[in-house]
Each structure stands twice: as structure tokens, then as C-alpha cells.
Amino acid sequence: MSPRPHRPARAALPPWIAHALRAQRGPVPWSAVARGALSAGPLLLAAVLADRTSLGVVAAIAAMLAGINDRPGSRRSSVKRLGAPALAGAAGLLVGTYAGDHAGPVALTAVLTGLGLLAGGISAVGPVASGAGTQLLVAAAIGAGMPLPEDGPARALAFLAGAGWLLTLRLALPTPGAMTGDFRFDGERDAVAGVYDAIAALLDAVGTGHATARRAALTAALDDAQDALDGPRLRRFASSAAERRLHGQYAAALPLAEAATALAWAGEPVGARAGEGPRRLAAAVRESTPTGPLPAPSRSAPALRALDDALLRAAEAFDRGAGRDLHTRRRGARDLLRTVLGAGGREYGLRVALCFGTSVALAQALHHTHWYGRHEHWYWLPATAVFLVKPDLGPLVSRVLCRAAGTVAGALLFAGFAAPLPRPAGLVALVAVCGALIPVATRHFAALTAVVTVLVLSLVMVGGEPQASVGRLVETLLACGIVLLVGHLPMPGERGGHVRARLATAADAAHAYLTHVLAERAGAGAPLGQDDDRAARWTLRREAYRTLAEARAASARAAAELPALARHTEGTGEVAALLERLVDTTTACAVHRDDTGRLDAGHRERLAELLDELAARRGRVGLPASPTPSAAPPEPSRAG
Numbered sequence: 001m002s003p004r005p006h007r008p009a010r011a012a013l014p015p016w017i018a019h020a021l022r023a024q025r026g027p028v029p030w031s032a033v034a035r036g037a038l039s040a041g042p043l044l045l046a047a048v049l050a051d052r053t054s055l056g057v058v059a060a061i062a063a064m065l066a067g068i069n070d071r072p073g074s075r076r077s078s079v080k081r082l083g084a085p086a087l088a089g090a091a092g093l094l095v096g097t098y099a100g101d102h103a104g105p106v107a108l109t110a111v112l113t114g115l116g117l118l119a120g121g122i123s124a125v126g127p128v129a130s131g132a133g134t135q136l137l138v139a140a141a142i143g144a145g146m147p148l149p150e151d152g153p154a155r156a157l158a159f160l161a162g163a164g165w166l167l168t169l170r171l172a173l174p175t176p177g178a179m180t181g182d183f184r185f186d187g188e189r190d191a192v193a194g195v196y197d198a199i200a201a202l203l204d205a206v207g208t209g210h211a212t213a214r215r216a217a218l219t220a221a222l223d224d225a226q227d228a229l230d231g232p233r234l235r236r237f238a239s240s241a242a243e244r245r246l247h248g249q250y251a252a253a254l255p256l257a258e259a260a261t262a263l264a265w266a267g268e269p270v271g272a273r274a275g276e277g278p279r280r281l282a283a284a285v286r287e288s289t290p291t292g293p294l295p296a297p298s299r300s301a302p303a304l305r306a307l308d309d310a311l312l313r314a315a316e317a318f319d320r321g322a323g324r325d326l327h328t329r330r331r332g333a334r335d336l337l338r339t340v341l342g343a344g345g346r347e348y349g350l351r352v353a354l355c356f357g358t359s360v361a362l363a364q365a366l367h368h369t370h371w372y373g374r375h376e377h378w379y380w381l382p383a384t385a386v387f388l389v390k391p392d393l394g395p396l397v398s399r400v401l402c403r404a405a406g407t408v409a410g411a412l413l414f415a416g417f418a419a420p421l422p423r424p425a426g427l428v429a430l431v432a433v434c435g436a437l438i439p440v441a442t443r444h445f446a447a448l449t450a451v452v453t454v455l456v457l458s459l460v461m462v463g464g465e466p467q468a469s470v471g472r473l474v475e476t477l478l479a480c481g482i483v484l485l486v487g488h489l490p491m492p493g494e495r496g497g498h499v500r501a502r503l504a505t506a507a508d509a510a511h512a513y514l515t516h517v518l519a520e521r522a523g524a525g526a527p528l529g530q531d532d533d534r535a536a537r538w539t540l541r542r543e544a545y546r547t548l549a550e551a552r553a554a555s556a557r558a559a560a561e562l563p564a565l566a567r568h569t570e571g572t573g574e575v576a577a578l579l580e581r582l583v584d585t586t587t588a589c590a591v592h593r594d595d596t597g598r599l600d601a602g603h604r605e606r607l608a609e610l611l612d613e614l615a616a617r618r619g620r621v622g623l624p625a626s627p628t629p630s631a632a633p634p635e636p637s638r639a640g
Helices: 015-021 030-037 040-049 053-068 075-102 105-123 127-145 152-172 183-205 211-229 241-266 273-287 302-320 333-341 343-369 380-388 396-418 425-441 445-462 469-487 497-521 531-559 563-569 572-596 601-621
Strands: none
Touching: 015 396, 030 053, 030 152, 030 425, 040 053, 040 152, 040 425, 040 445, 053 075, 053 127, 053 152, 053 425, 053 445, 075 105, 075 127, 075 152, 075 183, 075 211, 105 127, 105 333, 105 343, 127 152, 127 343, 127 380, 183 211, 183 241, 183 273, 211 241, 211 531, 241 273, 241 302, 241 531, 241 572, 273 302, 302 572, 333 343, 343 380, 343 469, 343 497, 380 396, 380 469, 396 425, 396 445, 396 469, 425 445, 445 469, 497 531, 497 572, 497 601, 531 563, 531 572, 572 601
């Protein structure tokens, strides 16, 4: 046979283009689609029938923003995920309304710029805080720029009613196909079962090239389960038998996850039998059934013996059905304030304030000069800038490209729909359809932008304004230019502060976990493997892996920026990967110590190598040095 002709390798796309083309995958969230269809459209229809169209527009906007935050998870976690941004949005609408009514253009710009500084700093706390900061600014721009007959309190109440309606649907409607047991906890059951599935998948991948990705998937599953179970409640602890059982099932997964991570670190395949037990536990959680007999893995190594012991304890926990501790570390007000005022919060706050303030100033100038028409809705420009400046939506250029493409597509779609549809019935139906599409469109920023553009243009037209597709497109392009310019401006302090702040937090958490494990094995008279020690260890382990996942995500987004921006965070991804190897090794050390009471030379040497490499790399990426525990403390006495 003649050899095949050589084909040149296809050139890889630059990261900032590849990210813009990447979309999330997964099954269609039909329950969220149903909630979206029942939220903004019916609210607007009820307001039109009651001759309160303007309040219906505000309520529909609030339902739309809540729909963007309506992600998979438990009902309890949705209260915080949807409720906190809604409260912030109502406050922003109130502030924006009064500022727009009583302040001139210069004073209004100053007020909204200060609000942007506050919202940007708060957004550095986490995803829920970021959503709250976004809705605060978007609602403030709408309150200041949307001409409505109602006063500020009426608008704020309408906003809360719209978001509250979607939250009510989220709490009241069961997830399809999840009616086993108490449907109130279907999201919690699915999240806990996902942990056991992730453990089984990791065990299947031990000794293969997929182990690292499966360990990261296990971390994500544990994070989701913690968030699902750790939501607001009237009582401090779980108050129902079903909830206590889920807490116990989650806690039982932690030693299994620890043993599976130690096996993945060792890298020796364990066979298909090892994953059967966690899979049966996952099925028992989903179906609310007894576990039945669990296949025991081989006990030929410390990590395998730990896995077998964890399976036995899990079976007991499933039968006993009691648990309280979710092994989470609570952050107090001082920790939150330190995050807001830290390097990440300052950098993000300054950029949000500058982008939002500049867009408000430009929108005010265009509004008063009537350069782009005489319509009164100038809020689109600053509201667009708010979404564009959010780093958790992807790299800067990717966000700009997706926003511009999505706005063009949405404006064209709306122009095609607006002409033949009857008014207002056809536009109300279009709002309902867009509300149903939002949960699917959130998988790609351009698709989400297109759906939101059609929905907002429909709301504006129902409110009495003529078609404004061209004006929205011009304002979107102006916002893109503002955010691109500000995103490349030098700022006070070191560039990439938000990535380094995440990485420093992860390094501190990894250091605390390692310190505890080394101190635990040499504890003064404490029984090895004592339950309190293990609970503290699992809490520190969860904190280390969670903060590392956040640092890796922030570093990956920064690496996908244009080279002019990406160079400021070069090397942070390697440090995050090194920290993950250190935490994996610490976990393997803890499991080996539980079984033998000591660390062998291989564990100590590996820890020393990682600590030395980490000390050498920290300075290269601008991280301060931290005290490092010795990798080889004195061996504890085995007497008694």
C-alpha cells in the first residue's frame, strides 16, 4: 500500500477566538424552560389586561434577569441565587429613579459611577454577589433612563414581584422525573447522587490519562452538593428526616472521595469492581431506596482499604439517615470586607465604575443632543456595558464579539417578527417564547444576548415606544468600544489582581490543609483517625479544592485574553496546577497515615519536591511567600 499523503496540522485558533466559539453542552433543562415560559410573558399579559403596562414591563424585566440566574440546583440554593440579586436590583431601581428625577446629567453620572465602584467591589466576593452587583447597576440604569409614570417605590415593588414570581415557580414546581420521595429535595438528591457518580467515574479513570479531569469533576460535584444543601433555612440544622438523611449521605461521600483521590494519585488501576459500590450508592440516593449489598474492593493497598472502610461507613450512614455537618468554612463579615477591599475587588471595582460611568456620561450626552433620535430610553448603553465588563462571562474580547453578534442577530430577528405580529398580543407571546429560551441560551453569551435583545425590544414596544432596533445596535457597539478601551487601560496597582487574589486564597487554603494533616499525624496523644480530626480535615480539604477550582477558572479566563492582557497573568495556571498536585499529595498522605500511622519516604519526598517548586514559582507570578510546614515532621510514637 502506498503511504497516505501527509496532511498539514490544522492551525489552532487563538484562545480569545476559540472561547467565543465555545458553547456549553448538556440536556435541555425542561423545568427551567417551563418556568421561563410562565414568568415574563404571563406577568406582562396580566399587567396589560389590568391597564398597568408600565409596571408589567418592569416586572417582566425582573423575571428575565432572574431567569438568567435560574441555574440547576436545589430549591434552597435558588432562594439565595435568585433572591439576593433581586433585592439588589430593587435597590438599584429605587436609587436610579430618584437620581434620574432629581439630579442633572453631571450629578447623575457621578452617582451612578459611585454605584458602579460599590457593585464592582462586591462582585469579587463570589457568583451570587456578582449577580447582585450586575442587577444593581442594570436596574439603576433602567430606573434613571426608562420614562415610567410610577414613582420609585412602585417600580421597586414591581421589580420584586417579577423576580419573586419566578422564585415562587422555582420553589413550587417539581422537577420532571424527580417525584421519588419528597420532591422538595429533588435538587439536593440529584446533587448528592452526582457526587457518588463522580467518585465512581474517578475510580474508573485511575491509572489513565483521564484521572485529572475526573478529579476536577469530583470537586465540581462536591461543590454543587455543598451549595445545594447549604442554603437559607428557618432553623440552624436540617429539620426533616429526608433532609437529615441527605446530609448524612453527603457526609458519607467525603471519605470515599478522599480514598478515590488517593488512588488516583497513586496511579495504579483498581479494576471495575471498585466503582460499583459508589454507583449503587448513587442509585440509592436518587431513588430513595436501601443500598443493598455493596461489592467490596480489594484491600491490597492503604487507599483500597480506606475505600472499603468508607463504603462500610456509607452503608451505615444510609441506614441511619442522620447528618448535620456539611464541612463548610463560614466567611465572616471581616473576610468579606477583606475580599471587597482587596486587590481583586479594587481592580474590578475601578473597571466597573469607569466603564459604567463613561457609558452613562456618553448616553446622557447623546440623549440630550438627540444624536441618535428623540426616544427617551438611553439606559441600554450603560446596561450593556455592565454585562460586558463582567469577567465571569468570559475573556474581554470574547464577550465583546459575542455581545455585538448577539445584538445584531436579535435586532434583525425582532425587526422580522415585529412587522407581522399583532399588538400587543403577538409581542406578549414573543416575550413568553424568549423567556422560555433563556435557560437554553445561557450556554452561549451570543445566544443569550440575541434572546434578551428580542425580549427587551418587545417590552419597549409594548410600553409604547416605536421600534428601536437601530438605536440599540448603535448603543451596543458604543458600549463594546468603551469596555474594550477601559479593559486595556492601565490601572492603579498590579494588573491581573483578581487572578492573583484567587490564587493567593487557594494557596492559603492548601497551606492550612497541609499543616493540619501533618499536625494531625503527630498529634499529642490524640487517637489516630479521631472523628473530630477527620471532620476538620475534610472541611479544610473541601476549602482547598473549592478555592483551587475558582483560581483555575479565573486563570483560564485570563489566559484566553488578548496577548496584551494575558501576559499579566502568565504562569498563574501552572501555579494553580502545582497547588492541586500538592493538595492531591496531601490527601494521599492523610489516607496512608490513617492506615499505617506514618508517612513513607515516597510521600515525604514528593511533598518536599512540590513545596520547593511552589516556593520557586510563587515569586514569578507575584504571589507573596508564605510560611511552609515541614514535609517531614518527627514520627509519632506508636506505643499503646
